[in-house]
Amino acid sequence: MESCAIGIIGMAVMGQNFALNIARKGFRVAVFNRTPKRTQEFYQTRVKGEPIRPTYDLSEFVRALERPRKVLLMVKAGEAVDEFIKALFPFLEKGDLIIDGGNSFFRDTDRRLKEVESQKLLFLGMGISGGEYGALYGPSLMPGGHKEGYELVQDILEKAAAQVDDGPCCTYLGPGSCGHFVKMVHNGIEYAFMEAIAEIYDLLRKVFGLQAEAIAEIFSTFNALPHLNSYLVEITEKVLRYRDSEAGEPLVDLILDAAEQKGTGKWTAQVALDLGIPTPTITHSVVARSLSSFKNERTRIAQYLSSPSKTLSWSPDLLIPLADALYLAELAAFSEGFHLLCEASQAFNYNLNLPEIARIWKGGCILRALLLERIQKALLTDDVFPLFATQEFRRDVEEKLPALRKVCTLGMEYGVPLPALSSALAYFDSWRSASLPANLIQAQRDYFGAHTYRRIDKEGVFHTEWGVNGL
Ligand SMILES: NC(=O)c1ccc[n+]([C@@H]2O[C@H](COP(=O)([O-])OP(=O)(O)OC[C@H]3O[C@@H](n4cnc5c(N)ncnc54)[C@H](OP(=O)(O)O)[C@@H]3O)[C@@H](O)[C@H]2O)c1
Incomplete structure (x- = not known):
């Protein structure tokens, strides 16, 4: 039987979709999962002639691979990664490659890199962004670690990644744990942008009494603006329009307001504090999720500490100030994230190419936005930090800061908490204070x-x- 170009361990949502994506690019893929039933179901229900070979024990899995073997782990971050690395050691030989494609903590990646190196194997820690859809149709890939390891899978990864005008959304980022570090910061920025969007939604429903459908219209308008056009704004409109067929109401109104998190946002904030880099918009977005989880307590306190109950009538004149406020929060999040990447690049000897990071985020990934084109340009032509102070952006900040101030004032006056938007405002106000x-x-x-x-x-x-x- 023909051997496989790559093997994927972990047949949950990401592993399945990425296996199909790679196979559809013409590479043979061996797949394995701890629980065999999942592999079986995947093979029976989703594989339609793609060159995918299901395997049911590790030895069979490794035997299916061409040499040097390339094994991609798409399992839950944490113990599962360590367990599989250890279990693979007896089956692999010098020069074989293990890639961890999960959301691993970068310090774990540094440790694993040494462990794998001690076995004379190669290792890549690779961030993957784009969710299940991205994994299937082309994600943004952020690999770091052994360069020789990257060269073994370069063709596969660059073909499987999303493609933008200036190349595949995948590049070798540098040594050590930098791939997972970059993915972690990507997620920190994602937390901040999502929180800022949610705060605009909250203002629109609480201050102006707008319903989900009307707010969806506003986000649709936002997405048509070049400075806000982005995947996250686009899906927000779709989410707001979705109606629960049973209840006949917008589904968003029926979802419990307690945000969960898996750690990447918190790690970004922690590392930023360790390195002394100000990331208030990202950090307060993590805090906002933590606070939201105290639903029972909030409900109890709301009974005696009531919010101002007045409302305003909606005026379309507010569309542009709200859009500009959201844009500046997004810009603050990117500025904080790239500042952190710049510092980490030196502190951890990653030697990161920041414009390349902006480039590979332009397609496939959750952060994709037209704005990234300008961020890439700013990072290529100007090394002034923070990013918002570059030639490319400083006029935007000057022009739109009054809108952010106005929107934050509205939140304060009407008792709507705006942790991301107001942190972004304080971030800009602090940096522009001599x-x-x-x-x-x-x-x-x-x-x-x-x-x-x-x-x-x-x-x-x-x-x-x-x-x-x-x-
Ligand atoms: N979901 C996303 O949108 C997304 C996006 C980017 C990155 N990621 C990252 O990609 C990785 C995979 O994500 P996912 O959502 O597809 O799956 P997941 O829910 O994070 O993990 C499930 C997979 O991990 C395996 N697993 C869990 N604990 C294990 C253990 N102790 N030993 C061996 N295997 C174990 C499961 O095997 P069993 O079937 O046997 O339980 C299953 O294959 C994660 O690190 C995730 O953070 C996810």
Whole structure:
């Protein structure tokens, strides 16, 4: 029997779709899953002549692969990845490649890379974006790790990836765990953009009393604007239009308002804090999801701490300010994300090519947006950080900041929480402040802890005995 170009372990939604995608590009694919029934069902129900070979034990799976073997893990992040790596060791030989295509924590990837290296095998940690549809029709792929490993699968990955005008949405990103790091930051930006969209929706329903269908119209208008045209805005319209056939109501109105998370947003915020990079829009979007999960407590507190109950009548004049506010929140999230990538590139020796990252996010991925074309251009021509301060974007910020301020004011006045939008506003306001009140903070630190301070009128480090009754 002809051997397979690649093997995929993990036949859940991502593994199945990616296997079909690769097979449809003409590569033979061996597949395996811990629970054999899943492989069997997949093969019986979804494989329609594609060159896919189902296997039911690891030894059969590895024997089906051509040498050097290429094994892609598409299993749940965490223990499952370690278990499969360990289980594969006895079957693989020098020069074979393991790819982890899940949403693994980048520090786990660094550890696994060493473990795999110790067996003289190659390893790639690869972020995949685009959900099940992307996996099937062309995702954005973010591989990092051993370059020789990438060369073994370059043809397969670049053909399976989404294609944009300037190439496949896949490129070798660099050494170590950088592929998973980039995917993690991608998800952090995704959290922020999703939260900002949700906040605009919340304003529209609570302040203006609009129903889902009317809000869908507004998002449809947003998606027609070049600065907002994006996958996430597009699916928001579709979600808002969807009616539950049983209840006869918009499904979104029936969904429990408690957002779940798998960790990538939280890791982005944690690493940003560790590296000292300000990412308030991303971080507050993670906080917003955590707070939403306290549904019972919120319901109890709402009984005695009521919101302002007044409403406004909707005016189409507000469309553009709302669109501009959303755009600036998106731009803040991208600025924060690329700032973090830039810092991590140096701190972890990833040597990242930032314009290439913007390029491979232009197609297939959840973040795809027309805006990425301009981000790529800005990163190619200007290395000023943050991104919003580049020549490409600074005029937009100047022009649209009043709209963001107006929308945030509306939320404050009407008691609608806007953690992402207001964090974005504070982010822009902080960066454009030549003077911040950190002088007072330095004085306070010196007062209670003799931490010293520097002065603007002379060189040196100073300490003051601030008060007779000082602590
Ligand atoms: N879903 C998405 O939209 C998406 C997008 C991008 C990236 N990802 C990432 O891609 C990976 C796969 O995602 P998914 O949604 O397809 O699947 P998933 O629900 O994250 O994981 C299910 C798969 O993992 C296997 N598995 C779970 N625990 C295991 C264990 N202890 N030992 C061995 N196998 C184990 C399952 O095998 P059994 O069938 O035997 O239980 C199944 O094949 C994840 O890391 C996910 O975060 C997902």
